[in-house]
Amino acid sequence: MKKKPTQKVVSPAGPLGIEAAAPLRRELLAAFEEADEVLFDFSRAEDVDLAVLQVLYAAKRSAAHRGAFFALIGSVAEKVSRRLQVAGFTRSACSTGEELETSLVDFGSVSR
Amino acid sequence: MIDGFKETFREEAEELLTGLEGILLELETKPGDQELLNAAFRAVHTVKGSAGMFGFEAIGRFAHDLENIMDRIRSGSLPMTKGFADLALASRDHIRTMLAADDAPEPDVDARTAELVEALRAYAAQVPAPPEAEADPEKAERPEGKDAGKGSSAEETVWRLSFKPGEGVFRSGTKVLRLLEELSTLGDCACFPHTENIPELEKLDPETCRTSWDAIIASGSGPEAIKDVFIFVESESELSLDKIEEAAILQEREEPKKLGEILIERGIITKAAIDEALSSQRRLGEVLVEKKLVSKEQVESALVEQEHLKRVQERQVDTGAASIRVASDKLDQLVDLVGELVTLQARLSQTALGIQDSGLTGISEMFDRLIAQLRDNTMSIRMLPIGSTFNKFRRVVRDLSLELGKDAELATEGADTELDKTVIEKLGDPLVHIIRNSLDHGIERPADRISAGKPRSGTIRLSAMHSGAYVLIQVADDGGGLDRAAIKSKALERGIISPGADLVDQEIDQLIFAPGFSTARTVTKVSGRGVGMDVVKREIDSLGGTVLLRSERGAGTTITLKIPLTLAIIEGLLVKVADEFYVIPLSSVDGCIEIKSDEVVERDGKRIITYRGELLPFVPLRTWFDSPGEAPEISQIVIVNALESRIGFVVDQVIGDYQTVVKPLGRLYRNVRGLSGATILGDGTVALILDVNRLSQAVKRDTSGRTGRDEALHDA
Structure with missing residues (x-):
């Protein structure tokens, strides 16, 4: 019988500036060790910096490499959505992690 | 010809000054708002520049003094105070007076100019001006803020920018995404991030920047302004800025730029390689990626540029024909002519009905539909948002509350509500009367308000909304409400009602619309001469409208004007x-x-x-x-x-x-x-x-x- 995949949700809170990047990387690495599916929940993220965004891109690439699953979920703050759109990461406003997942430039193409 | 130009200048200056009044009033409540400060500066700067160009030299000189101070305020070397708002508003009013006087020397006007210049210079002197504090004309030409950048497409240039932040940029605390946001305020901007260098999580140093950008921006700002955005990271980053084309020239191109052209311009690939790829009759991008001549990201980035250029091109065409200025009497003539056509159409359809000819009836019906469309279109041209007059009322409230020692503010709603131009013009005076009355008789003095358990500052709410073929305009204050006993005794004293008249509340309220009625104990400069509300009622009646009044003692008064959308x-x-x-x-x-x-x-x-x-x-x-x-x-x-x-x-x-x-x-x-x-x-x-x-x-x-x-x- 096939084992049910284990899941871990990472849901950091606050403005997620540069200082949040290193702890997030560690948390995601640990999550990949513990579970087959790792989800990043945007709901409590008030803002994101490029350093954190890079960690998410890297996580997506790691998941592809490991044969694991990594996805974005939760509601995305308007500020975050606008920031990503202005910097060209998305072409339109995204209100959920699922929308971001499919809109982020070069994000989904690596895995899944 | 010159007179024609002067007239155009006058009209434009009038618009700019109306806008400036609104901005200055808003600045009073948000003194630190940089966008407002920039907008105020730009308005004065444009008036000054155009005044000089059209021979209004005195206005040019006067506006220059005001502009200098505004430039120092927006750069932070002078404070934005309530005192300056008063002075700036007075200066703005004075420019209007000078415009009306045709810039000719007149003793009264000149004396006022001298008085205001002295006051402006005294304000500027409170903090010594640094040497560079003179308004920098180049800086002034540079549109600032998002709207400004996007609104000046006529002089726009399209730039291609490549930005690769240094790897250690995070460690210096730079928020890279903010730089791109700042860039986007300079014009219409599209960014394409390159993320291909971001490794897997295991190999990522979270403190190393691995992302770079290609961007394209159509902006009226010069190259220096664009480079200035990156000034603090310049030494550790790679930045290149190339001019693609003047936006106006882009418009003349018959076709949008091709992908191959963009890739060649970027130096990614040679023309020979493109020609060879094109010979395969497949999509160029796919072939180039397949042959590993370019990366997928490079193609995507070039496609973003292509799309953006297309948009800039389209916008150029749009702005070219977006609006034209037409004298309002021409519009009135058009409405009259449409009116004649409508009348003639009625005659045609009646004749067709009498003759009973199917051919003629068909033509008449078609004509009927077309005329109805023509009528609706023509009427819609005359529709203007009522908000254009709201600034005037904000100023009335501000100046009057100062004069009366009261504290009140005007809140507005429904500024977008459209109404026939002629109706809006006729509404101005009645609304000023109503608002003056609300402030003078309705809103209580701060001390009285506090003792009545109300907020110190009173509110007059001016709102407009559609209701069928009418617009409802409401002026509601949170003041003391009508004093019915005082109204009744005054009406008795004036012989408006007879002793012993048994009136219900509504009937007493209506007495304030009676000619010559006033309850003010002293005749003030503001109202109380008893020429207010009866004039209001007469003017609204002449518009085919009605005035409704609702008042509650202690809670306030609401006056509603019900006005037909159009009179034609x-x-x-x-x-x-x-x-x-x-x-x-x-x-x-x-x-x-x-x-x-x-x-x-x-x-x-x-x-x-x-x-x-x-x-x-x-x-x-x-x-x-x-x-x-x-x-x-x-x-x-x-x-x-x-x-x-x-x-x-x-x-x-x-x-x-x-x-x-x-x-x-x-x-x-x-x-x-x-x-x-x-x-x-x-x-x-x-x-x-x-x-x-x-x-x-x-x-x-x-x-x-x-x-x-x-x-x-x-x-x-």
Whole structure:
């Protein structure tokens, strides 16, 4: 019988500036060790910096490499959505992690 | 020719000064708002520049002094204070006066100029100006803020930018995404991030920047302004900026740029390689990626540029034809001509109906549809948002509350509500009267407000909204409400009512609209001369509108103006009474029912019918207008929604809907209550247009059978 995949949700809170990047990387690495599916929940993220965004891109690439699953979920703050759109990461406003997942430039193409 | 240019300058300066007034008033509440400071500076700078260009030299010199201070305020070397707001508003008013005086030397104007210049210089002198504090013309030309950047497409240039932040940029605390946001404020910008160098999580150093960007920006700002965005990371980053094209030249290209062209321009690939790839008859991007001549990201980035260029190109075409300035009298002539066409169309359709020729009927029907569209389009051109007048009222509230020692602010709602231009023009004075009255008589002094448990600052709420073919404009204050005892005793003193008159609250409230009425104990500069509210009522009546008043002691007063959307052409219901035709505005009509003469019920002297389960009063127009002859056996009742209730008007025959070109009434009919105008029918007959609200009020007041014609005599 096939084992049910284990899941871990990472849901950091606050403005997620540069200082949040290193702890997030560690948390995601640990999550990949513990579970087959790792989800990043945007709901409590008030803002994101490029350093954190890079960690998410890297996580997506790691998941592809490991044969694991990594996805974005939760509601995305308007500020975050606008920031990503202005910097060209998305072409339109995204209100959920699922929308971001499919809109982020070069994000989904690596895995899944 | 020069006069024509001067006139254009005057019109534009007038618009800029109106905008400046709004900005300055907003700055009073948000003194640190950089966008507002920039916008105020730009407005003064443009006035100054154009004034010099068109020979208004005195205005140019005066605006220069104001501009210098604004430049220092926006750069932070001078504070934005309430005192400066007063001075800037006074200076703005003075520029208007100078414009009106045609910049000619006039002792009064010159003295005021000198006085204001002295005050401006004194303000500037409170903090010594740094050497670079003189308004930098190049900086001034540079549009700032998002709107400015996007609004100046005429002088835009399209730039291609490549930005690779240094790997250690995070460690210096730079927020890279903010730089791109700042870039986007300079113009229409599209960014494409390159993320291909971001490794897997295991190999990622979270403190190393692995992302770079290609961007394309159409901006009126110069290259220095664009580079300035990156000034703090310049030393550790790679930045290149290339001019692609003037936006205006882009517009002249027949086709948008091709992908191959962009890739060659970027130095990614040679023309030979492109030609070879094109020979395979497949999508260029796919072939190039497949042959590993370019990366997928490079193609995607070039596609973003291509799309952006296309958009800039389209926008250039759009802005070229977005709007034109037309003299309003030309527009009025157009409306008149459309009115004539509508009348002629009515004649055509009537003739076609008489001849019974299917060909002619078809043409007439088609013509009818086209004229209806032409009418709607023409009327919509004359529609303006009422918000354009709101600034004026904000200023009235500000200046008056200062003068009266009161604390009040104006809140506005529905600034986008559109209304016919001529109606808006006529509304200005009545609204100023109402707002002045609210401030003078309604809003209490701060100490009284506090002791009454209210906030120290009073609020006057000015709102506009659509309601069918009408616009409702409301002025509501949270002041003390009407003092009915004082109103009644004053009315008695003035002989407006007789001693012992038994009046209900509503009737007492209406007394303030009586000519010569005033309750102010002293005649103030503001109001209290008793020439306010009766003038308001008369002017609103002349617009075919009505004034409603609601007041609660201690809680405030609300005055509602119900104004027709347009005065020129309306949809009406044509009815006949004896040999006379009447038009009832279709927007007021609720329904039509038949009634036999023996079905009429009389109750307390009023004739009543049952309509949709409701008992409604009705009045035969034949009796009201004293028309000759007997009523037919079966009559029609047109049920209309009047201001506060529904009422029925009995007519002999309902003919149908009718596009009505409103013509003013002649002297003889002008004072007949219940008529608002006249129109000419297809066969040349005149039909009178009913003023449903006033007619129903008159009917309510007088059910004893006094006729409209009696009233005409009475009023005259």
